[in-house]
Amino acid sequence: MSKIIVRGGRPLKGTVRVHGAKNSVLPILAASLLAEEGVSVIHDVPALDDVTNIIQVLAALGVRAKHDDGTVRLNAGRLTSYDAPYELVRKMRASFLVMGPLLARLGKVRISLPGGCAIGTRPIDQHLKGFEAMGAEIGFGQGAIEARVNGKLRGAKIYLDVASVGATENIMMAAATAVGTTTIENAAKEPEIVDLANFLNAMGGKVRGAGTGVIRIEGVERLTGIEHVVIPDRVEAGTYMVAAAISGGDVYIEGAIRDHLGPVIAKMEEMGVTVEHDENGIRVIANKPLRAVDVKTLPYPGFPTDMQAQMMALLLVAEGTSIVTETVFENRFMHVDEFAKMGAEIKVDGRTAIVAGNAKLAGAQVCATDLRAGAALICAALVADGATEVDGVHHIDRGYVDIVGKLAALGADVYRAPSPEEVLAEAEELSRRPAKLMEVIEEERSAAAEGARVRVQPTLA
């Protein structure tokens, strides 16, 4: 496994551009399964492991997909399977989002329970409750869920016990081509839900109310592939805001949308960070001592749980004691033990963490226990004395495109140390190069000879 090595002490300066949102692109790629005709062309697709993974899931179902330089083209005209493979689905939570579209398209689906960050038990009961209300029969066998519907799904009124992002998305997709109207009450309101609704509507769907607690979906006969640009990643943007602030820097985060980051901006301003914005991004300037603040995670528009770990890193260097309450996931404080290795003093009591400020952080060997924990450790390392080695980098690769390159461009002393296996693979690749080069030269020679023959033929004739 590779490691990220950070030497702290350099204020970040400059501009960083955020990529398309991971949590938006994953449901949108799943929704492309609904296009019975046409090609879906999705732009600003981040090159993340999760994206590669969900594209592999789609390919296994018969979708023809091509990912090229931030654009993915998907043709779901002919689906060949209703079985989402276990070895892919287990890797990530969002792969479960193919369940709704497959039920809608094929009337049946087999899918195993999803993986993803180990931040809580993460049940899927609300997704299943929605599908059952729409007429699906659900069974469990050999670690997988099998669901079927007689004919088409039917519109229903569904009240979600928790405003689940994934359940809202899965039900919205299932309902898009159902017979009649579906109402989701206590729906999640995240910007990614709105992006998915915009995508479905552009495909010919009729989704109203996305971004509010009540979403109405009038089922339509069929949906068509269309072109769509994914919204910028608010969590990636928020992470660079924290990185800028913790390092005492001045960074412009290009592409960050102010309205999507309201609570993060509010809390950083309360701490004494200067946050400016224009229509293209957000600038973060940290040139004063920071104050402790209390933070409580909540569904949108509350403070995002996906920013809790990074915010905790920032609170470590504030003056005073802060209280962080995690209400969305029951086990999302695993970064606390890793921060402790760097000298932090944090007491956890259930869903509350008491964070002592003025921490004198020192470089240490730490492990990214999940995606955002990894990002938070990198943020803390930016101000730690000496070098921090962050392990478990595969978690970080799920959600951040080239975090090392982006931070280095802002002036951080950071690099990625490849694992022995990666070094070996690269050496093997290099050793194959001369042979490959000869093949290319040979191919070009024969192409040139063929070209010359074709060119001279007419004159000869």
Ligand SMILES: CC(=O)N[C@H]1[C@@H](OP(=O)(O)OP(=O)(O)OC[C@H]2O[C@@H](n3ccc(=O)[nH]c3=O)[C@H](O)[C@@H]2O)O[C@H](CO)[C@@H](O)[C@@H]1O
């Ligand atoms: C790919 C993606 O978009 N991931 C995001 C999505 O995850 P995800 O969609 O998995 O998160 P949910 O909103 O569903 O989960 C929120 C809470 O609801 C609970 N729950 C959820 C579903 C269910 O059927 N029953 C149930 O009890 C969960 O255990 C959790 O405590 O939203 C989370 C909350 O903002 C973010 O942290 C994740 O980054």
Ligand SMILES: C=C(OP(=O)(O)O)C(=O)O
């Ligand atoms: C928890 C996250 O992702 P996932 O739901 O894909 O595990 C996240 O993005 O922070």
